[in-house]
Structure formats: structure tokens, C-alpha cells
Amino acid sequence: MVWCLMKPQGFGDYWPDGEFVGWKEPLKKYYDNEMPHEKKVAMGMTKRIYYSEFSKKFSKDLGRLEAVECPKEFLTIKKYNNLADLIDTQDRLLAVSEALKSIIEDVEPEVHQFWPLKIISRRGEAYPVNYYGMVVGRFLDSFDYEQSRKENWRHSGDSYVPRSTMKKKDFSEMVMSAKVIGGAHLWREPKVSKINLYFSDELQERIERAGLRLFKRYKLKDV
Template sequence: MVWGLVESSSFGDYFPDGDYVGWEEAIKRYFDEEMTTEQRAAFDHWDVSYRSEVARKFNEDMGPLEPHERPNEYRLIKTYQSLGALIELNNRLLAVSEPLKDIIEALEPGVHQFWPIRITMPKGKEYPTPYYGLRIGRFLDSFLPEQSEDYRSPPDIKTYYANSYTKKGYACLCVAESVAAGCHLWRERWLRQPKILFSDDLMADVERRALRFPKHHKLKAI
């Protein structure tokens, strides 16, 4: 079976409101001090353009994040008592708890990129459990629009969205089992909602360890 994530549309335990600490400054410092004139010219000599390109790497197939491109701290604007095991930060960067990181790495060693990221409270107090930034390293084209129902696609653009982010709506979407076989966590190239998919094995481990996980629904694998 295949499961699709329902991305949060409002702030909460799975999409905490906050901002990165020091990330924009690190990007600007690298742009000003490390990049060549030719490299800066590719971004119109504007560090904000380069920062936007880096942010795209959070969820697009553009290769691993370099050390200076990875946010190292996310400061919450309020105190959260219990964040989820999988959370989304600004620019849709993912972060995971250590138990979820262990599950993913056990199922797919070396496929995805992790690094420590501090989650801090409004006054700088550390969130009590560790989190890791996650860049999903697998991108698939497994969605089958011809066998699916209840989705929309803009004219002349190979992009698809579920019409309904419900259990019934996701059940109308089909993915190719032959393409997704053996994969446990991936992003779809053309299916934008849901864009992040999980295997049954991964979700079984999440349930076994009683981790708090965002809303997700089953898709049809054929």
C-alpha cells in the first residue's frame, strides 16, 4: 500500500510558526565572500535570488544541500508542547524527530539527507527532543492519471493535484506499484498534492512506535 501526506494549511504541531536563525545571513556571507563574480552574475548579483534557489533545493530534485545551505536553527514564535514526528518549516523544509529518522534510515540507508536542526522557543530555550532537517532524496514518476479519478491538472501543464484531500479523494488516485516497489519515502515529480508518499512498511513502523504523524491517506497502487 501507498500513503500520501496531507500537507498542513495552517500553523500547528505539524507546521509550527517560526523562522530560521542565521540562515539568511549564512547564505549572504557565502554569496559575498565565497562565490566568484561569474557565479554571482548568474543570480544578477543579488543574494536574495541565490537564497531563493537554495530554498528550492528543500523540496525539488536539485541535489543535496551544501553545509552553508542547511538551516541549523528554527526559532518558534510561541511555545509548542508537543510537535509531531514529521514537521514542515518555512519554505516547506521537512524536519523529523530522532525516532522517525531512525525508521527512515533503517528502511532506506543513505538515500535521504539528514542534519541536526535546533528547534528553539521564543526566548531561545531548546525544544526538549532533538530534530533533524530532512531533504528527501528520492523522486519518482509513479502517478497514473489515466487510471485515476478526482484530480485536476492545469491546461498544457504536466502537473496534477487531488481535488479532495480526504480519505475518499486520495483513494481515487493511482500509482504504479512497479515504479514504487521497494521505495519507502519519496516525492512525486508531477503529482503536487499529495507530493510526499510513504510505504506501508514505513507507516507500520510509525504506528508501532506510536509516533505523532501528520494526516495521511491511502492511495491505490496497481
């Protein structure tokens, strides 16, 4: 079986309100003094720096982040006491607790990128649980639109967009190709909008057994 995780709606324990601190300054220094010209050309930044071009790598299939591209601190506007084990931060960068990171690395080692991300409130209080920025390293095209219930979807450019009224039963009619998925445990589907991540059944079971808190998720159909 396959599971999908939806994006969190509104700020809270799954999406703490805040911003990166100390991220742009090192990037500007890197751009001015060390960034290869061919990389500036590839990212469309020959005349000036665009921080949004760096943050695209948080959620798109653009390769691993260099150390200078990884945010190190996330400053929240309020103190959070019970953050989920998977959270959204800024610019679609996901962060995971150490417990979730360990499970992901155990079932799928050396596929995804992690680095320490310190979460701090505006009062300077560090969140007591270790978190890590995460860039998903696997992108698949396993959604089978032809075998799915087409009434649940609309096209937008090259993407498929689920109806906003989709319920649990509707997601159970979302068909994924087992052949394309193969032995993958965690991935993104660039051609499907509004759905954040996809999990294998094994990863879902490990997360459930550990009692971890994640975004709302639905069981899909794989054939």
C-alpha cells in the first residue's frame, strides 16, 4: 500500500509560524566571492542574487544542497510546546524530529538529505527536541491518472490537482503504479499538486509504531 501526506493548513504544531535567521548573509557572501559563474548562469543570477532560487531546492528535484544553502536556525514568532515530528517551515522546507529522521534513514539510507536545524522562539528559547532540515532525494511519476477516478482531478499545465472536497474514500481511488514505485519508501510526485509526500506501507507502519505525529495522511491504491 501507499500513503500520501497532505500539506498542513494554517500555522500551528505542524507548521510553526517563523522565519530563517542567519541564512541570507552567508549566501550573499558565497554569491559574491565563491559561487561559480556557470552556476549563476544556470540559476539565472548573473546580475544579482535571488534567494528564492536557492529555496527552490528545498522541495524540487534540483539535487542536494551545499552546506551554505542549508538554513541552520528557524526563529518562531511564539513559543511552541508540542511540535509534530514532521513540520513545514519556510519556503516549503520540511523538518523532522530526530526520531523520524532515524526511521527514514533506517528504511532508506543515503537517499535523503538531513542537517541540524535549530528551532528557537523570539525569546531565545531553544526547542528541547532536535530537528533536522530534510530534502527528499527521490522523485517519481507513479500516479496513474487513467486508472484513477478522473472526476477527482483536474489538469493545470503539466500537473494534476485534486479536488478540494476530496475525502478519505476519494483518496482510496487514487491509483499509483507499484512498478514505478518499486522499493521506494519516501518520495515526491512533481506532477501532482497539493500533496506533500508519499510513504510506503512499511514506513507508515514504523511511524505508527513509534507514535509519531505527522500531517494528515491517506491510504492510496497501488496496482
